[in-house]
Amino acid sequence: MSFKILVHMVCFGILLSLAVFRYVATELATDVVVIVGDVKFHLHKFPLLSKSARLQKLIATTTTDEQSDDDEIRIPDIPGGPPAFEICAKFCYGMAVTLNAYNVVAVRCAAEYLEMYESIESGNLVYKMEVFLNSSVLRSWKDSIIVLQTTRSFYPWSEDVKLDVRCLESIALKAAMDPARVDWSYTYNRRKLLPPEMNNNSVPRDWWVEDLAELSIDLFKRVVSTIRRKGGVLPEVIGEALEVYAAKRIPGFMIQNDDNDDEEDVMEQRSLLETLVSMLPSEKQSVSCGFLIKLLKSSVSFECGEEERKELSRRIGEKLEEANVGDLLIRAPEGGETVYDIDIVETLIDEFVTQTEKRDELDCSDDINDSSKANVAKLIDGYLAEISRIETNLSTTKFITIAEKVSTFPRQSHDGVYRAIDMFLKVMSALKCIGFMSFETKVLIF
Protein backbone atom coordinates (compact mmCIF):
# COMPACT_ATOMS: atom_id res chain seq x y z
CA MET A 1 0.00 0.00 0.00
CA SER A 2 1.23 3.48 -0.74
CA PHE A 3 1.49 6.22 1.82
CA LYS A 4 0.79 9.82 1.04
CA ILE A 5 1.00 12.86 3.24
CA LEU A 6 -1.48 15.51 2.16
CA VAL A 7 -0.52 18.96 3.23
CA HIS A 8 -3.23 21.49 3.89
CA MET A 9 -1.80 24.45 5.66
CA VAL A 10 -5.04 25.99 6.74
CA CYS A 11 -7.50 23.22 7.39
CA PHE A 12 -7.75 21.78 10.84
CA GLY A 13 -6.99 18.18 10.09
CA ILE A 14 -9.60 15.53 9.63
CA LEU A 15 -11.32 13.27 12.04
CA LEU A 16 -12.69 10.15 10.46
CA SER A 17 -14.96 8.08 12.62
CA LEU A 18 -14.17 4.60 13.78
CA ALA A 19 -16.45 3.40 11.01
CA VAL A 20 -13.57 3.89 8.58
CA PHE A 21 -11.50 1.30 10.39
CA ARG A 22 -14.40 -1.10 10.52
CA TYR A 23 -14.94 -0.49 6.83
CA VAL A 24 -11.36 -1.25 5.77
CA ALA A 25 -11.42 -4.21 8.10
CA THR A 26 -14.52 -5.89 6.74
CA GLU A 27 -12.51 -8.57 4.98
CA LEU A 28 -10.66 -9.54 8.10
CA ALA A 29 -12.05 -9.61 11.66
CA THR A 30 -10.35 -7.25 14.08
CA ASP A 31 -8.14 -8.85 16.71
CA VAL A 32 -7.15 -5.98 18.98
CA VAL A 33 -8.92 -3.16 20.79
CA VAL A 34 -6.86 -0.05 21.50
CA ILE A 35 -8.42 2.08 24.19
CA VAL A 36 -7.44 5.75 24.23
CA GLY A 37 -9.28 7.66 26.93
CA ASP A 38 -12.94 6.74 26.41
CA VAL A 39 -12.57 5.84 22.72
CA LYS A 40 -12.20 2.20 21.61
CA PHE A 41 -10.45 1.47 18.30
CA HIS A 42 -11.15 -2.00 16.86
CA LEU A 43 -8.07 -2.75 14.80
CA HIS A 44 -5.71 -5.40 13.45
CA LYS A 45 -2.49 -6.38 15.19
CA PHE A 46 -0.39 -6.87 12.09
CA PRO A 47 -0.24 -3.32 10.66
CA LEU A 48 0.07 -1.78 14.12
CA LEU A 49 2.72 -4.06 15.55
CA SER A 50 4.89 -3.92 12.47
CA LYS A 51 5.38 -0.17 13.01
CA SER A 52 5.04 0.52 16.73
CA ALA A 53 7.60 -0.84 19.20
CA ARG A 54 5.54 0.32 22.12
CA LEU A 55 2.41 -1.52 21.01
CA GLN A 56 4.55 -4.64 20.52
CA LYS A 57 5.68 -4.44 24.15
CA LEU A 58 2.16 -3.72 25.39
CA ILE A 59 0.63 -6.65 23.57
CA ALA A 60 2.94 -8.98 25.46
CA THR A 61 1.32 -7.99 28.74
CA THR A 62 -2.20 -7.63 27.47
CA THR A 63 -5.58 -8.71 28.81
CA THR A 64 -8.51 -9.96 26.74
CA ASP A 65 -11.79 -8.19 26.18
CA GLU A 66 -14.44 -10.60 27.49
CA GLN A 67 -17.10 -9.76 24.91
CA SER A 68 -15.06 -9.94 21.73
CA ASP A 69 -12.05 -12.09 22.64
CA ASP A 70 -9.89 -9.32 21.15
CA ASP A 71 -6.71 -8.35 22.95
CA GLU A 72 -7.05 -5.05 24.73
CA ILE A 73 -4.37 -2.36 24.89
CA ARG A 74 -4.80 0.78 26.95
CA ILE A 75 -2.79 3.90 26.08
CA PRO A 76 -4.58 6.60 28.09
CA ASP A 77 -1.58 8.93 28.18
CA ILE A 78 -0.72 9.14 24.48
CA PRO A 79 -0.05 12.79 23.57
CA GLY A 80 -2.79 14.23 21.37
CA GLY A 81 -5.34 11.67 22.57
CA PRO A 82 -7.71 9.80 20.20
CA PRO A 83 -7.32 12.18 17.21
CA ALA A 84 -3.52 11.82 17.18
CA PHE A 85 -3.71 8.06 17.67
CA GLU A 86 -6.18 7.86 14.83
CA ILE A 87 -3.72 9.50 12.45
CA CYS A 88 -0.93 7.15 13.58
CA ALA A 89 -3.23 4.15 13.08
CA LYS A 90 -4.24 5.30 9.61
CA PHE A 91 -0.58 5.65 8.75
CA CYS A 92 -0.08 2.04 9.86
CA TYR A 93 -2.91 0.99 7.56
CA GLY A 94 -1.30 2.91 4.70
CA MET A 95 -4.13 5.39 4.44
CA ALA A 96 -3.68 9.04 3.48
CA VAL A 97 -3.52 11.36 6.47
CA THR A 98 -3.87 15.11 6.59
CA LEU A 99 -1.11 16.97 8.35
CA ASN A 100 -0.83 20.68 8.96
CA ALA A 101 0.72 23.19 11.34
CA TYR A 102 -2.09 22.63 13.83
CA ASN A 103 -1.78 18.87 14.27
CA VAL A 104 1.87 18.24 13.43
CA VAL A 105 3.04 18.49 17.04
CA ALA A 106 0.36 16.12 18.31
CA VAL A 107 1.15 13.52 15.65
CA ARG A 108 4.94 13.88 16.03
CA CYS A 109 4.65 13.38 19.81
CA ALA A 110 2.19 10.49 19.43
CA ALA A 111 4.57 8.78 16.99
CA GLU A 112 7.36 9.23 19.51
CA TYR A 113 5.14 7.75 22.23
CA LEU A 114 4.30 4.76 20.03
CA GLU A 115 8.02 4.40 19.20
CA MET A 116 7.44 4.35 15.48
CA TYR A 117 11.14 4.43 14.64
CA GLU A 118 13.24 3.44 11.64
CA SER A 119 14.66 0.57 13.68
CA ILE A 120 11.26 -1.15 13.48
CA GLU A 121 10.50 -0.36 9.87
CA SER A 122 12.13 2.05 7.45
CA GLY A 123 10.10 5.02 6.30
CA ASN A 124 8.26 4.97 9.62
CA LEU A 125 6.14 7.81 10.94
CA VAL A 126 8.72 9.55 13.15
CA TYR A 127 11.02 9.92 10.15
CA LYS A 128 8.22 11.07 7.84
CA MET A 129 7.17 13.66 10.38
CA GLU A 130 10.74 14.93 10.67
CA VAL A 131 10.95 15.33 6.91
CA PHE A 132 7.62 17.15 6.87
CA LEU A 133 8.74 19.46 9.70
CA ASN A 134 12.11 20.24 8.14
CA SER A 135 11.00 20.65 4.58
CA SER A 136 7.70 22.39 5.06
CA VAL A 137 6.47 23.55 8.45
CA LEU A 138 9.65 25.05 9.86
CA ARG A 139 10.41 26.78 6.58
CA SER A 140 7.20 28.73 6.82
CA TRP A 141 7.10 31.84 8.97
CA LYS A 142 3.48 31.64 10.06
CA ASP A 143 3.48 27.86 10.49
CA SER A 144 6.54 28.05 12.74
CA ILE A 145 4.59 30.39 15.01
CA ILE A 146 1.49 28.17 15.01
CA VAL A 147 3.59 25.11 15.79
CA LEU A 148 5.40 26.91 18.60
CA GLN A 149 2.03 27.78 20.13
CA THR A 150 0.82 24.19 19.96
CA THR A 151 3.99 22.79 21.59
CA ARG A 152 2.73 24.13 24.91
CA SER A 153 -0.07 21.59 25.15
CA PHE A 154 2.36 18.71 24.62
CA TYR A 155 4.99 19.24 27.29
CA PRO A 156 7.14 17.37 28.05
CA TRP A 157 6.89 15.39 24.82
CA SER A 158 7.37 18.36 22.51
CA GLU A 159 10.41 19.37 24.53
CA ASP A 160 11.88 15.87 24.37
CA VAL A 161 11.73 15.91 20.58
CA LYS A 162 13.09 19.49 20.66
CA LEU A 163 10.18 20.93 18.73
CA ASP A 164 9.99 24.11 20.79
CA VAL A 165 13.70 24.85 20.37
CA ARG A 166 13.54 24.21 16.64
CA CYS A 167 10.58 26.58 16.25
CA LEU A 168 12.39 29.26 18.24
CA GLU A 169 15.48 28.89 16.06
CA SER A 170 13.42 29.00 12.88
CA ILE A 171 11.56 32.14 13.99
CA ALA A 172 14.72 33.92 15.21
CA LEU A 173 16.56 33.09 12.01
CA LYS A 174 13.78 34.58 9.90
CA ALA A 175 13.40 37.70 12.08
CA ALA A 176 17.11 38.45 11.67
CA MET A 177 17.00 38.04 7.92
CA ASP A 178 17.69 40.95 5.59
CA PRO A 179 14.18 42.35 4.87
CA ALA A 180 15.03 42.41 1.16
CA ARG A 181 15.04 38.61 1.26
CA VAL A 182 11.70 38.24 3.01
CA ASP A 183 9.33 36.74 0.46
CA TRP A 184 6.68 35.19 2.70
CA SER A 185 3.50 36.71 4.02
CA TYR A 186 3.43 38.49 7.35
CA THR A 187 0.95 40.64 9.24
CA TYR A 188 1.56 44.38 9.04
CA ASN A 189 -1.24 46.75 9.95
CA ARG A 190 0.87 49.74 10.80
CA ARG A 191 1.84 50.86 7.30
CA LYS A 192 -0.80 53.55 7.35
CA LEU A 193 0.83 55.00 10.47
CA LEU A 194 4.02 55.73 8.56
CA PRO A 195 4.66 59.11 6.92
CA PRO A 196 3.97 58.93 3.17
CA GLU A 197 7.63 59.26 2.13
CA MET A 198 8.46 56.10 4.10
CA ASN A 199 5.35 54.32 2.95
CA ASN A 200 6.64 52.32 0.00
CA ASN A 201 6.16 48.68 -0.73
CA SER A 202 9.52 47.45 0.50
CA VAL A 203 9.52 45.11 3.49
CA PRO A 204 9.94 47.15 6.70
CA ARG A 205 12.64 46.05 9.15
CA ASP A 206 10.02 45.42 11.84
CA TRP A 207 7.87 43.21 9.58
CA TRP A 208 7.92 40.37 12.12
CA VAL A 209 6.72 42.05 15.28
CA GLU A 210 2.95 41.84 14.80
CA ASP A 211 2.81 38.11 14.23
CA LEU A 212 4.77 37.51 17.43
CA ALA A 213 2.18 39.48 19.40
CA GLU A 214 -0.03 36.39 18.99
CA LEU A 215 2.22 34.43 21.36
CA SER A 216 1.62 34.04 25.08
CA ILE A 217 4.03 36.05 27.21
CA ASP A 218 6.27 33.10 28.14
CA LEU A 219 6.74 32.07 24.51
CA PHE A 220 7.12 35.68 23.42
CA LYS A 221 9.87 36.09 25.98
CA ARG A 222 11.66 32.97 24.75
CA VAL A 223 11.42 34.08 21.11
CA VAL A 224 12.72 37.56 21.84
CA SER A 225 15.61 36.25 23.91
CA THR A 226 16.50 33.80 21.13
CA ILE A 227 16.43 36.65 18.61
CA ARG A 228 18.66 38.76 20.85
CA ARG A 229 21.07 35.90 21.47
CA LYS A 230 21.43 35.20 17.77
CA GLY A 231 21.95 38.89 17.04
CA GLY A 232 21.33 40.71 13.79
CA VAL A 233 18.29 42.67 14.97
CA LEU A 234 18.58 46.29 16.09
CA PRO A 235 17.59 47.06 19.71
CA GLU A 236 15.10 49.63 18.37
CA VAL A 237 13.26 46.89 16.53
CA ILE A 238 13.20 44.75 19.68
CA GLY A 239 11.76 47.80 21.47
CA GLU A 240 9.15 48.08 18.72
CA ALA A 241 8.21 44.42 19.24
CA LEU A 242 7.69 45.02 22.96
CA GLU A 243 5.56 48.07 22.26
CA VAL A 244 3.35 46.28 19.75
CA TYR A 245 3.00 43.38 22.18
CA ALA A 246 2.05 45.67 25.07
CA ALA A 247 -0.49 47.55 22.93
CA LYS A 248 -2.12 44.28 21.97
CA ARG A 249 -2.03 42.55 25.35
CA ILE A 250 -2.56 45.20 28.00
CA PRO A 251 -6.10 46.55 28.12
CA GLY A 252 -6.14 50.30 28.35
CA PHE A 253 -2.52 50.56 27.35
CA MET A 254 -3.36 53.12 24.71
CA ILE A 255 -6.22 54.68 26.61
CA GLN A 256 -6.66 55.04 30.33
CA ASN A 257 -9.30 52.71 31.76
CA ASP A 258 -10.35 52.11 35.31
CA ASP A 259 -12.49 49.02 35.07
CA ASN A 260 -10.00 46.26 35.73
CA ASP A 261 -11.88 44.63 38.58
CA ASP A 262 -11.35 40.93 37.85
CA GLU A 263 -8.66 39.94 40.35
CA GLU A 264 -7.29 37.10 38.24
CA ASP A 265 -6.97 39.34 35.18
CA VAL A 266 -5.18 41.95 37.21
CA MET A 267 -2.67 39.39 38.48
CA GLU A 268 -2.06 38.15 34.97
CA GLN A 269 -1.65 41.65 33.58
CA ARG A 270 0.69 42.54 36.40
CA SER A 271 2.95 39.61 35.73
CA LEU A 272 2.83 40.30 31.99
CA LEU A 273 3.88 43.91 32.57
CA GLU A 274 6.68 42.88 34.90
CA THR A 275 7.95 40.43 32.30
CA LEU A 276 7.89 43.10 29.59
CA VAL A 277 9.84 45.48 31.82
CA SER A 278 12.44 42.77 32.42
CA MET A 279 12.77 42.37 28.64
CA LEU A 280 13.52 46.02 27.83
CA PRO A 281 16.80 46.19 25.91
CA SER A 282 19.40 48.12 27.88
CA GLU A 283 20.27 50.41 24.96
CA LYS A 284 18.93 53.88 25.65
CA GLN A 285 17.62 54.41 22.12
CA SER A 286 15.76 51.10 22.02
CA VAL A 287 12.46 52.39 23.38
CA SER A 288 10.69 55.74 23.24
CA CYS A 289 10.05 57.81 26.32
CA GLY A 290 6.33 57.74 25.53
CA PHE A 291 6.33 53.93 25.64
CA LEU A 292 8.23 53.85 28.94
CA ILE A 293 5.76 56.28 30.46
CA LYS A 294 2.83 54.17 29.25
CA LEU A 295 4.45 51.16 30.91
CA LEU A 296 4.88 53.18 34.08
CA LYS A 297 1.23 54.30 33.99
CA SER A 298 0.08 50.71 33.60
CA SER A 299 2.40 49.50 36.32
CA VAL A 300 0.85 52.08 38.66
CA SER A 301 -2.71 51.04 37.80
CA PHE A 302 -1.88 47.32 38.03
CA GLU A 303 0.12 47.89 41.22
CA CYS A 304 3.32 46.28 39.97
CA GLY A 305 6.30 45.81 42.26
CA GLU A 306 8.54 48.62 43.45
CA GLU A 307 11.45 47.23 41.46
CA GLU A 308 9.72 47.57 38.08
CA ARG A 309 8.59 51.08 38.82
CA LYS A 310 12.09 52.06 39.90
CA GLU A 311 13.58 50.62 36.74
CA LEU A 312 11.01 52.42 34.58
CA SER A 313 11.57 55.72 36.40
CA ARG A 314 15.29 55.33 35.84
CA ARG A 315 14.82 54.65 32.14
CA ILE A 316 12.44 57.60 31.76
CA GLY A 317 14.86 59.85 33.63
CA GLU A 318 17.45 59.03 30.98
CA LYS A 319 15.36 60.66 28.29
CA LEU A 320 12.73 62.81 29.98
CA GLU A 321 13.33 65.56 27.44
CA GLU A 322 11.51 63.45 24.84
CA ALA A 323 8.24 63.33 26.81
CA ASN A 324 5.25 65.59 26.28
CA VAL A 325 2.82 67.03 28.79
CA GLY A 326 0.13 64.44 28.07
CA ASP A 327 2.59 61.63 28.89
CA LEU A 328 3.08 63.03 32.38
CA LEU A 329 -0.60 63.12 33.33
CA ILE A 330 -0.48 59.83 35.21
CA ARG A 331 -3.54 58.76 37.16
CA ALA A 332 -2.96 58.29 40.87
CA PRO A 333 -4.10 55.05 42.52
CA GLU A 334 -7.72 55.39 43.53
CA GLY A 335 -8.64 56.70 46.94
CA GLY A 336 -5.74 59.16 47.10
CA GLU A 337 -5.98 62.86 47.67
CA THR A 338 -5.36 63.75 44.05
CA VAL A 339 -6.65 62.44 40.76
CA TYR A 340 -3.20 62.63 39.17
CA ASP A 341 -0.01 61.20 40.54
CA ILE A 342 2.19 64.23 41.05
CA ASP A 343 4.77 62.49 43.22
CA ILE A 344 5.69 60.23 40.35
CA VAL A 345 6.49 63.22 38.15
CA GLU A 346 8.63 64.57 40.95
CA THR A 347 10.51 61.25 41.00
CA LEU A 348 11.03 61.43 37.24
CA ILE A 349 12.49 64.93 37.46
CA ASP A 350 14.81 63.76 40.25
CA GLU A 351 15.92 60.85 38.10
CA PHE A 352 16.57 63.19 35.22
CA VAL A 353 18.65 65.51 37.42
CA THR A 354 20.67 62.63 38.91
CA GLN A 355 21.41 61.16 35.53
CA THR A 356 22.27 64.46 33.89
CA GLU A 357 24.74 65.11 36.69
CA LYS A 358 26.22 61.64 36.26
CA ARG A 359 26.54 62.15 32.52
CA ASP A 360 28.18 65.53 33.01
CA GLU A 361 30.72 63.97 35.39
CA LEU A 362 31.50 61.19 32.94
CA ASP A 363 31.77 63.64 30.06
CA CYS A 364 34.54 65.50 31.90
CA SER A 365 34.05 68.37 29.47
CA ASP A 366 32.85 71.64 30.99
CA ASP A 367 30.52 72.03 28.06
CA ILE A 368 27.30 71.02 29.76
CA ASN A 369 24.65 69.82 27.36
CA ASP A 370 21.98 72.38 28.00
CA SER A 371 19.53 71.45 25.30
CA SER A 372 18.01 68.51 27.15
CA LYS A 373 17.70 70.60 30.32
CA ALA A 374 16.00 73.37 28.39
CA ASN A 375 13.57 70.85 26.94
CA VAL A 376 12.77 69.42 30.36
CA ALA A 377 12.26 72.93 31.76
CA LYS A 378 9.79 73.65 28.97
CA LEU A 379 8.07 70.33 29.55
CA ILE A 380 7.67 70.88 33.28
CA ASP A 381 6.42 74.46 32.84
CA GLY A 382 3.77 73.11 30.52
CA TYR A 383 2.99 70.29 32.91
CA LEU A 384 2.51 72.68 35.84
CA ALA A 385 0.13 74.86 33.84
CA GLU A 386 -1.92 71.84 32.83
CA ILE A 387 -1.93 70.13 36.22
CA SER A 388 -2.96 73.40 37.90
CA ARG A 389 -5.91 73.55 35.55
CA ILE A 390 -7.15 69.99 35.98
CA GLU A 391 -6.05 68.95 39.46
CA THR A 392 -8.26 70.69 41.98
CA ASN A 393 -6.41 69.31 44.99
CA LEU A 394 -2.94 70.48 43.91
CA SER A 395 -1.26 71.92 46.96
CA THR A 396 0.79 75.08 46.85
CA THR A 397 3.78 73.31 48.35
CA LYS A 398 3.68 70.66 45.65
CA PHE A 399 3.49 73.26 42.93
CA ILE A 400 6.46 75.10 44.34
CA THR A 401 8.51 71.96 44.96
CA ILE A 402 8.19 70.94 41.35
CA ALA A 403 8.74 74.42 39.95
CA GLU A 404 11.89 74.72 42.03
CA LYS A 405 13.36 71.51 40.71
CA VAL A 406 13.66 73.02 37.25
CA SER A 407 14.15 76.65 38.26
CA THR A 408 17.89 76.62 37.57
CA PHE A 409 17.54 74.97 34.16
CA PRO A 410 18.35 77.18 31.18
CA ARG A 411 15.34 78.56 29.34
CA GLN A 412 14.92 80.39 26.11
CA SER A 413 12.10 82.35 27.71
CA HIS A 414 10.31 82.38 31.02
CA ASP A 415 6.85 82.59 29.47
CA GLY A 416 6.13 78.98 30.38
CA VAL A 417 6.79 79.54 34.08
CA TYR A 418 4.59 82.62 34.13
CA ARG A 419 1.82 80.83 32.33
CA ALA A 420 1.97 78.02 34.88
CA ILE A 421 1.85 80.39 37.83
CA ASP A 422 -0.91 82.38 36.24
CA MET A 423 -2.96 79.24 35.72
CA PHE A 424 -2.31 78.06 39.25
CA LEU A 425 -3.47 81.36 40.73
CA LYS A 426 -6.52 81.55 38.52
CA VAL A 427 -7.66 78.13 39.63
CA MET A 428 -6.88 78.90 43.24
CA SER A 429 -8.91 82.10 43.20
CA ALA A 430 -11.72 80.39 41.37
CA LEU A 431 -11.76 77.96 44.27
CA LYS A 432 -11.71 80.95 46.60
CA CYS A 433 -8.66 79.55 48.31
CA ILE A 434 -6.36 82.42 47.66
CA GLY A 435 -7.61 84.35 50.66
CA PHE A 436 -6.63 81.51 52.95
CA MET A 437 -3.10 81.33 51.64
CA SER A 438 -0.43 82.60 53.95
CA PHE A 439 1.50 85.69 53.05
CA GLU A 440 4.69 83.59 52.69
CA THR A 441 3.10 81.29 50.16
CA LYS A 442 2.02 84.19 47.98
CA VAL A 443 5.50 85.66 48.14
CA LEU A 444 7.04 82.31 47.22
CA ILE A 445 4.83 81.95 44.19
CA PHE A 446 5.46 85.42 42.89
Ligand SMILES: *[C@@H]1O[C@H](CO)[C@@H](O)[C@H](O)[C@H]1NC(C)=O
Ligand atom coordinates in the same frame (compact mmCIF):
# COMPACT_ATOMS: atom_id res chain seq x y z
C1 LIG B 1 15.63 17.72 10.47
O1 LIG B 1 16.38 18.85 10.96
C2 LIG B 1 17.14 18.55 12.11
C3 LIG B 1 17.75 19.84 12.60
O2 LIG B 1 18.14 20.66 11.56
C4 LIG B 1 18.19 17.50 11.79
O3 LIG B 1 18.93 17.21 12.95
C5 LIG B 1 17.48 16.23 11.29
O4 LIG B 1 18.42 15.31 10.89
C6 LIG B 1 16.54 16.57 10.14
N1 LIG B 1 15.76 15.37 9.87
C7 LIG B 1 15.42 14.99 8.65
C8 LIG B 1 14.71 13.72 8.55
O5 LIG B 1 15.69 15.66 7.67
Ligand SMILES: *[C@@H]1O[C@H](CO)[C@@H](O)[C@H](O)[C@H]1NC(C)=O
Ligand atom coordinates in the same frame (compact mmCIF):
# COMPACT_ATOMS: atom_id res chain seq x y z
C1 LIG C 1 11.36 52.47 1.46
O1 LIG C 1 11.31 53.05 2.73
C2 LIG C 1 12.37 52.66 3.60
C3 LIG C 1 12.13 53.33 4.92
O2 LIG C 1 10.95 52.87 5.47
C4 LIG C 1 13.71 53.08 2.99
O3 LIG C 1 14.76 52.65 3.83
C5 LIG C 1 13.85 52.46 1.63
O4 LIG C 1 15.04 52.92 1.02
C6 LIG C 1 12.67 52.82 0.74
N1 LIG C 1 12.76 52.10 -0.50
C7 LIG C 1 12.53 52.67 -1.68
C8 LIG C 1 12.64 51.77 -2.86
O5 LIG C 1 12.23 53.84 -1.76
Ligand SMILES: *[C@@H]1O[C@H](CO)[C@@H](O)[C@H](O)[C@H]1NC(C)=O
Ligand atom coordinates in the same frame (compact mmCIF):
# COMPACT_ATOMS: atom_id res chain seq x y z
C1 LIG D 1 -9.27 66.34 47.68
O1 LIG D 1 -8.76 65.99 48.96
C2 LIG D 1 -9.73 65.66 49.92
C3 LIG D 1 -9.01 65.33 51.22
O2 LIG D 1 -8.00 66.22 51.49
C4 LIG D 1 -10.58 64.51 49.46
O3 LIG D 1 -11.61 64.27 50.39
C5 LIG D 1 -11.18 64.80 48.11
O4 LIG D 1 -11.86 63.66 47.62
C6 LIG D 1 -10.10 65.19 47.12
N1 LIG D 1 -10.67 65.54 45.86
C7 LIG D 1 -10.38 64.89 44.74
C8 LIG D 1 -11.05 65.42 43.51
O5 LIG D 1 -9.59 63.97 44.71
Ligand SMILES: *[C@@H]1O[C@H](CO)[C@@H](O)[C@H](O)[C@H]1NC(C)=O
Ligand atom coordinates in the same frame (compact mmCIF):
# COMPACT_ATOMS: atom_id res chain seq x y z
C1 LIG E 1 23.20 67.75 23.42
O1 LIG E 1 22.30 66.66 23.35
C2 LIG E 1 21.54 66.63 22.14
C3 LIG E 1 20.55 65.49 22.24
O2 LIG E 1 20.62 64.84 23.45
C4 LIG E 1 22.48 66.47 20.97
O3 LIG E 1 21.74 66.47 19.76
C5 LIG E 1 23.48 67.61 20.97
O4 LIG E 1 24.42 67.40 19.93
C6 LIG E 1 24.21 67.69 22.31
N1 LIG E 1 25.08 68.88 22.33
C7 LIG E 1 26.29 68.86 22.87
C8 LIG E 1 27.02 70.15 22.82
O5 LIG E 1 26.79 67.86 23.37
